[in-house]
Structure formats: C-alpha cells, structure tokens
Amino acid sequence: MSRFYNYDGPVGWVGKMLRPWQTRLWLEDGVGTSLHDKLINKFTDDIQNGRLQPGMLMPGSRTLASDLGINRKTVQLVYEELEAQGWLVSVQRRGTFVADVLPEQKISAKNLQLLDFAKKTRAPGRLISSLYKDALFEGNEVATVNDGIPDVRLIPYELLGRAYRRALISSIRQQSLGYGDPRGTPELRAAVREMLRIERFMAVPEAQICTVRGSQMGIFLAARVLNPKQGVVVLEELSYPPAQAAFESCGFQVVRCKLDHQGLDTKDLKRILKRHSASALYTTPHHQYPTTVCMSMERRLALLELSAEHQFAVIEDDYDHEFHYESRPIPPLASLPNSGNVIHIGSLSKVFAPGLRLGYMVADNYFIDRAAQEILLIDRQGNSVTEIALAELMQSGGVKKHIRKTRQLYRARRDFSVQEFRRVFGDQVEFEIPAGGLALWIGLAKGLYERSIQGLNKKDFYTDTHFGSHSGKTSYIRFGFGALTEAEITAAINQFASLLGVRK
Structure with missing residues (x-):
C-alpha cells in the first residue's frame, strides 16, 4: 500500500481518516527558559520516547496555539526548527507529520559533548537574548513592532526603483561591482557630506564619513572600537535597549544618568564622573529615545564641556533628525564648540524604510579608519548599488522632496x-x-x-x-x-x- 501522511495514527492506509484522538501536550514539566525552548524539547522528548509515532499527523499551528494559550508564531517557529532538524516533515496541503526516519538518537555521551555548541560559545546576555526573540517574531509578523518606525507604505517605490535600475546599469558598465572602499561608495559619502553641510551645520571632509548598515551597526562599531578598560559607558536612565546590548556585548559596564524635561541631566553626569572614569556617553539629544524630549542648548554645551574636560567620547545617535515639526531643529552636538570627541551617527533608514539598512558615522579620521577596519572583518563593504541609488536621489532632490x-x-x-x-x-x-x-x-x-x-x-x-x-x-x-x-x-x-x- 502507498504511504500517506494523512491521519493521527498508524501509517499505511490509503485515503483520509478522522483523527481518533486529539494530540495533547503538557508544557508545565517542559525543559527550557522560554515557551519556544519548552515546546522544542517536549516534542523531541515525546518523539524519542515513542508517544509521537513516525508518520503521526501533528496538530495544526493555530489549533495547538489555541490549545496551549500561546502565540501561533511560536508554534510555527518551533515546527520550522523541528523540520530543519529532521524530526518533522511538512506535506503540502496535508499537514505536518512526525518524520519516518528520525535523526540519530543513539549518539554516545562523549560525542554529544562534541556536538554541544553551547559549551563552545560565550553565553549571550539576557538583554540580547530577549531582543533576538523579539526580532524573530517581528520577522514573521505582517506588521512589525511599532515604537516609532516610518510607514513603509509611503516609500516612493517607482522613484526608488528607477534609481536602483540606473545605479545597477552604471555599476555594470563601469565594472564597479567588485570590492570597494569599506567606508562606503564615494558617491554616497559625498552626498552625505553635502547634506550635513547644508542641513546640519557640519562642515566635514569625506575622510571623516563612513557609511554603515543602519544606526545600530554604527552604535556597535563605536562600542567595538572604544576601549572598556578606559571606563564605563553612560546611558540615559531610559534609553535604547539595542544600544545597551551592544555596549554590554563589547565588555562595557553601563551606568545610568538621570533625565528630565530638558534631556540628559548634566548635574547628575558630573556626579557620575566623580565616581567613575568614563570611556563614552551614548545619547539621543534631538528626540530623546524613548521620552521624545529635545535636549536644551544649555545642556548640550555643558555636556560637550564635560566631554572635553574628562576626555570621554559622546556618541550622538541622531536617528530621526528629518522629522522635526515645530521649528528649525537645534544643531547637532557634532556642529557645536568642543565637539572634537563627538561620534555622530545618523540614519537614512527612517527616511524610507528600516529594510534599506543605510546610515553613516561622522568622527575624526583615526576613529573612522578604525571603524572601517572593523567593517572589513564583518561586512567588507555595504551594498554599493543601494548606496549609489540613494546618492543620486539625495543629489537630485528626490530625498528632500x-x-x-x-x-x-x-x-x-x-x-x-x-x-x-x-x-x-x-x-x-x-x-x-x-x-x-x-x-x-x-x-x-x-x-x-x-x-x-x-x-x-x-x-x-x-x-x-x-x-x-x-x-x-x-x-x-x-x-x-x-x-x-x-x-x-x-x-x-x-x-x-x-x-x-x-x-x-
């Protein structure tokens, strides 16, 4: 007889039968720190001990999620992972089944240790583990977490598509699709320099500009280049969690500074500097994340004076400078006196969509060269076609419009x-x-x-x-x-x- 994966019971019948019993799972005794881990471990245990037989039809993701009272995306992710490991198999228009041929289950304890990568890697921090799980769910949802993201439905896709086409054609004709400058294409760096000069009062040479894959990459590069042995990193008492995770992953101790209606409290920062040596301070002065407060000019100047006095870097995350409504935006920290220690990070992703992954860093020549050296190790260079397309739109006025x-x-x-x-x-x-x-x-x-x-x-x-x-x-x-x-x-x-x- 032909074998069909078509019902919750022994395999081998042709045709479709009703499930004799509803498959039940009990997660309370499951091993793991999260629902995802518990569900993975419970399924593999039940398959190994024979409760879930080869060929058995698994509950649908919606049914199982409802039965357990959990998010359906969690079940879908678990099913996908178990399929990748070989425990389950998906049959189009029929469902998901326990695999006929299961992964090797009789590996010796000695060889299991060889396969245990958890013992070979550094354990992630609690914050980055949480952010990663959120990112997995975001990637599978129709609408991602919305804490102030732009509306991707507003992308001028026809304009952007034409710019991409021209950039691709010109790159092929000029044979420039090979490896290039890790700091970014000359076209985009020149366009960013012009924008900074006109819009943000920052007259900087191209040698002090480096393109990155969004502001988060810029933050991580800053954390990677700066030295945690030189002191702590100071964050505002409410701040951007991925920035904290980036600094912690690079070995920094995080110290929190108070906030009020004028932004970062420089008096509290003075108190911190009496107790700690500081390597850097991370801030979002234009629209403080998450409180939306704009740092006053008095506080900005005081912060820069403290930076010059105590010689710590100021990482200025200017993530949504373009969207200021009431008046002309206050100039960035990087454009003010005593700004020699400022690392300015900006993003073009907020203008169009996070998925474009384009941002930039501005700092002195030595820091930019160090950042570019790190890029060589993890990215080599960005997407030159995207950079050239965006540079054209910036220079033609399309971005400004x-x-x-x-x-x-x-x-x-x-x-x-x-x-x-x-x-x-x-x-x-x-x-x-x-x-x-x-x-x-x-x-x-x-x-x-x-x-x-x-x-x-x-x-x-x-x-x-x-x-x-x-x-x-x-x-x-x-x-x-x-x-x-x-x-x-x-x-x-x-x-x-x-x-x-x-x-x-």
Whole structure:
C-alpha cells in the first residue's frame, strides 16, 4: 500500500481518516527558559520516547496555539526548527507529520559533548537574548513592532526603483561591482557630506564619513572600537535597549544618568564622573529615545564641556533628525564648540524604510579608519548599488522632496494621535506634544498604571520598563504613530483603553 501522511495514527492506509484522538501536550514539566525552548524539547522528548509515532499527523499551528494559550508564531517557529532538524516533515496541503526516519538518537555521551555548541560559545546576555526573540517574531509578523518606525507604505517605490535600475546599469558598465572602499561608495559619502553641510551645520571632509548598515551597526562599531578598560559607558536612565546590548556585548559596564524635561541631566553626569572614569556617553539629544524630549542648548554645551574636560567620547545617535515639526531643529552636538570627541551617527533608514539598512558615522579620521577596519572583518563593504541609488536621489532632490511630503503627513498623524488620546482618556493621561519624531510618550494617571497591562499589544505600545525603568510599575508608555493611518491610530488607542477598562 502507498504511504500517506494523512491521519493521527498508524501509517499505511490509503485515503483520509478522522483523527481518533486529539494530540495533547503538557508544557508545565517542559525543559527550557522560554515557551519556544519548552515546546522544542517536549516534542523531541515525546518523539524519542515513542508517544509521537513516525508518520503521526501533528496538530495544526493555530489549533495547538489555541490549545496551549500561546502565540501561533511560536508554534510555527518551533515546527520550522523541528523540520530543519529532521524530526518533522511538512506535506503540502496535508499537514505536518512526525518524520519516518528520525535523526540519530543513539549518539554516545562523549560525542554529544562534541556536538554541544553551547559549551563552545560565550553565553549571550539576557538583554540580547530577549531582543533576538523579539526580532524573530517581528520577522514573521505582517506588521512589525511599532515604537516609532516610518510607514513603509509611503516609500516612493517607482522613484526608488528607477534609481536602483540606473545605479545597477552604471555599476555594470563601469565594472564597479567588485570590492570597494569599506567606508562606503564615494558617491554616497559625498552626498552625505553635502547634506550635513547644508542641513546640519557640519562642515566635514569625506575622510571623516563612513557609511554603515543602519544606526545600530554604527552604535556597535563605536562600542567595538572604544576601549572598556578606559571606563564605563553612560546611558540615559531610559534609553535604547539595542544600544545597551551592544555596549554590554563589547565588555562595557553601563551606568545610568538621570533625565528630565530638558534631556540628559548634566548635574547628575558630573556626579557620575566623580565616581567613575568614563570611556563614552551614548545619547539621543534631538528626540530623546524613548521620552521624545529635545535636549536644551544649555545642556548640550555643558555636556560637550564635560566631554572635553574628562576626555570621554559622546556618541550622538541622531536617528530621526528629518522629522522635526515645530521649528528649525537645534544643531547637532557634532556642529557645536568642543565637539572634537563627538561620534555622530545618523540614519537614512527612517527616511524610507528600516529594510534599506543605510546610515553613516561622522568622527575624526583615526576613529573612522578604525571603524572601517572593523567593517572589513564583518561586512567588507555595504551594498554599493543601494548606496549609489540613494546618492543620486539625495543629489537630485528626490530625498528632500520625499522628506517634505512625509514630514507633513507624520505631523498630521501626531496631531491626530494627540486628539484621540485626549478624546478617549481625558485627564487620565498626560504628555508633552513632541516637537518631532514618530512617537508619543504618554504618562498614565495613578489609577491606570496600577492596573495590570500584561496583555498590552507590544506591536503599537511599549511600557517604560522596556527602556530601563526599574520602578516595577508602568507609569509611561511609548506609542508609535508614524506607521499607522488615522483609522489604525484610533483602533490601537481604543484597544489600549479597553485593556485598561477605560470607558470611551
């Protein structure tokens, strides 16, 4: 008889039969620190001990997720991993089955140790492990986590597509698709230099500019080049988690500095500098992440004076400079007096979409050369076609036109979000309308933040505990409005209100 994977029982029957019993799993005694690990281990254990027989039809991902009360994406990821390991096999239009031929199960203890890569690698930090798991879910969701990301639906894809085509053709004709300068293509570095000169008061030579795959790569390179033996790295008390993870992965001790309505508290920084030698300080002065506060000019000048006095690097993450609505943006730290120790990091990904992965670093020649040496080891160089295409759009005015258009739309979405929060919550929330950026920082009244928000949809909201708050109670949330239409903004705020039991 032909073998078909078609029902939950012995294999070998032709045709389809009903499942005699529903397959059940019990995760409470599963081994692992996460649901993903527990589910992987439970399946492999049940297959090895014979409870799940070869050829047995597995529950559908939606059914199993509902039965266990977990996210369906977790089940899908587990099924994919077990297929890759050879425990399961997927048959189109029929389902997922326990494999007929299972992976080797009788490896000696000695040889198992040889295959145990966990003992051969450095253990990841708790923060990077958490960020990695979030990234896996983001990659499988239709809409990614929205903490202030741009709306990818606004990409001028026809304009960008034509620029890509011209860049590819010219690269082929000029035979320039080989390896190039690890600091980036001359075209993009020249375009960035011109933009910095005109838009941000930064007159720098191309030798002090290095392109990177987004601001996160720039942050990691800074952490990699700077020396943790020279001192701690200072972060604002609420800060960007991937930046913290990058510094910790490179051996830095992280020390937190207080924040207030003017941004980083330079008086508290003085106190820190009396107790610690500092190698660097990481800050987001333009629109502080996550609170959206703009650092005052007085604080900026004081910070740079302290940097010159104590000789620590200031890593300025200027991740969304383009989206400032109320007035002309305050000049970057890198354009002010005493800015010789500033490492300026910018991103072009916010202008179009995170997936384009383009950013840049500006620093003195020695630092840029050191960063480029590290790039040689991990990246060699970026995507030259993308860089040339973006350089053309920057030089032709296409990028500036797109920024003007999206800035108006994002400002309208900010104002609509403010209106909706006030309509739904009234005086139960408080916030300052940010001068720029793609998110709001919402303070919750005491009666709200004492309620449980464990079911909060992290796709549109992040609580202050995510950014380094250790108060134990959520009193602020960050709401990203940039990637949402007005209808989506209303739906997200209404969902949040329902979770907190607020009557609209």
